Amino acid sequence: MIKSRLLNFSLLLLSSAAQAQKPNFVFLLVDDLGWGDFGCYGSEFHETPNIDKLASQGMLFDNGYAACTVCSPSRAAILTGAYPARTHLTDWIAGHKKPFAKLSVPDWNMRMDHERVVLPEALKEGGYSTAFIGKWHLMPTGEPDFDQHYPTDHGFDSNVGGREWGQPKGPGKYFAPFGMPNLDDGKKGDFLTDKLTDVAVDYLVSASEKKDPFLLYFSYYTLHGPIMAPPELVKKYEEKKKTFKNLRNECVNPARAGMVEKLDDSVGRIMAKLEELGIADNTVVILTGDNGGDTPQSSGGLRDYKAYSHEGGVREPFVVKWPGKTAAGSTCEEMVIGMDFYPTMLEMAGLPPRPDEHKDGVSLVPLLTGKSNELERDTLYWHYPHYHRTKPYGAIRQGDMKLIEFFEDGKLELYDLKADPAETKNLASTNPEQAQELLKKFKQWRTSVDAQLMTENPKYDPSKGKNKKKK
Numbered sequence: 001m002i003k004s005r006l007l008n009f010s011l012l013l014l015s016s017a018a019q020a021q022k023p024n025f026v027f028l029l030v031d032d033l034g035w036g037d038f039g040c041y042g043s044e045f046h047e048t049p050n051i052d053k054l055a056s057q058g059m060l061f062d063n064g065y066a067a068c069t070v071c072s073p074s075r076a077a078i079l080t081g082a083y084p085a086r087t088h089l090t091d092w093i094a095g096h097k098k099p100f101a102k103l104s105v106p107d108w109n110m111r112m113d114h115e116r117v118v119l120p121e122a123l124k125e126g127g128y129s130t131a132f133i134g135k136w137h138l139m140p141t142g143e144p145d146f147d148q149h150y151p152t153d154h155g156f157d158s159n160v161g162g163r164e165w166g167q168p169k170g171p172g173k174y175f176a177p178f179g180m181p182n183l184d185d186g187k188k189g190d191f192l193t194d195k196l197t198d199v200a201v202d203y204l205v206s207a208s209e210k211k212d213p214f215l216l217y218f219s220y221y222t223l224h225g226p227i228m229a230p231p232e233l234v235k236k237y238e239e240k241k242k243t244f245k246n247l248r249n250e251c252v253n254p255a256r257a258g259m260v261e262k263l264d265d266s267v268g269r270i271m272a273k274l275e276e277l278g279i280a281d282n283t284v285v286i287l288t289g290d291n292g293g294d295t296p297q298s299s300g301g302l303r304d305y306k307a308y309s310h311e312g313g314v315r316e317p318f319v320v321k322w323p324g325k326t327a328a329g330s331t332c333e334e335m336v337i338g339m340d341f342y343p344t345m346l347e348m349a350g351l352p353p354r355p356d357e358h359k360d361g362v363s364l365v366p367l368l369t370g371k372s373n374e375l376e377r378d379t380l381y382w383h384y385p386h387y388h389r390t391k392p393y394g395a396i397r398q399g400d401m402k403l404i405e406f407f408e409d410g411k412l413e414l415y416d417l418k419a420d421p422a423e424t425k426n427l428a429s430t431n432p433e434q435a436q437e438l439l440k441k442f443k444q445w446r447t448s449v450d451a452q453l454m455t456e457n458p459k460y461d462p463s464k465g466k467n468k469k470k471k
């Protein structure tokens with residue numbers, strides 16, 4: 001009896017110690033971020049000293065991926081830990097209507113189902129305070145349950161700026177007045193990224209005064225269009241452009257470069273505030289993007305960009321700083337993807353995994369702590385049964401090989417990403433056996449996650465509609 005009481009007492013001590021040591025999380029999600037947009041990923045035109053410093057304090061992944069080439073599915077994948085193909089949330093909300101296209105788009109899902117326990121809910125159950133700031137884009141536009149899907153309906157204690165919008169649509173767009181939920185409109189000339197960063201910094205101050213660990217989920221509207229930056233920054237990069245030797249053929253849009261600089265300022269202010277508050281050593285900072293940049297030269301030499309099936313559409317900057325655990329300035333070549341954050345963050349927090357929820361993520365803790373440089377998983381999948389800039393497609397990457405299947409005509413593209421990272425040589429006809437093997441595996445995966453397939457469209461009429469051809 002005494003022994004068991006002592007045991008209970010020591011368990012209590014252990015659990016309160018674990019609570020005290022639970023790390024805070026600052027999750028920074030950038031919109032329409034190209035793989036090549038930061039200095040630490042090779043950009044010479046953009047100036048990102050703070051983001052580069054963050055990477056130098058943590059682990060930088062070379063093969064970090066978004067779960068989709070457009071916004072909403074990638075965002076839901078981070079929060080659910082499940083592939084878009086599995087949740088059936090497979091397109092940006094509300095998506096394009098293509099009534100006369102060759103294939104019918106399935107009846108896809110425009111919300112995260114409430115039955116799911118999403119990442120912020122799991123952290124809340126584990127004692128965390130949770131705050132959402134910025135772009136949400138996960139509300140079923142035009143559906144009766146539209147207003148049941150704000151961030152505060154999915155585990156966040158508070159929401160500033162999040163609604164159905166995929167981009168700022170206030171009267172001044174990126175400039176005041178902002179017209180956003182729970183955000184004051186600011187004064188003339190105020191810039192949205194600065195304004196949301198003010199909110200983030202205030203949150204850090206108040207959260208640091210409480211005993212609960214916290215999740216700050218800062219989902220930037222930037223770098224989504226409309227491309228707008230403060231005039232002094234546009235001028236700065238117009239000047240820089242005049243003498244810039246663009247050796248890497250990178251994006252040299254002065255306004256977009258100004259947006260990147262504002263983003264970098266924001267990251268710098270957050271990092272400085274964590275230091276000032278004395279909580280930097282117990283705060284994990286994560287930085288990634290939801291899909292490729294919305295401009296051809298933002299992909300760091302990868303092929304294509306946002307909404308395309310090739311690497312520029314989905315390969316993302318992916319940086320994790322876990323103080324005391326991750327070697328500063330380390331890099332990792334293993335393939336990782338948005339769904340992995342959910343199990344990773346639970347493990348970092350000492351919370352039990354939720355395998356029924358994050359079915360498609362794996363914990364990156366072994367990589368981050370240097371215990372291993374590879375995961376047991378060697379295959380990733382993408383499923384996009386929609387028309388956007390590209391024709392509907394699916395893709396599988398196993399090791400260095402990537403196969404893309406275009407659903408309209410079954411056309412295959414096979415690339416060796418190690419030998420040919422820019423996907424210039426389609427090996428599908430020279431390596432047909434390998435292509436078929438990957439195709440078979442891809443189809444088996446589609447069945448296993450209950451992916452929605454496209455069907456022949458009885459109303460198909462090539463003379464109607466504007467199904468843009470791929471460039």
Ligand SMILES: [Ca+2]
Nearest residue numbers: 031032071290
């Ligand atoms: Ca996006």
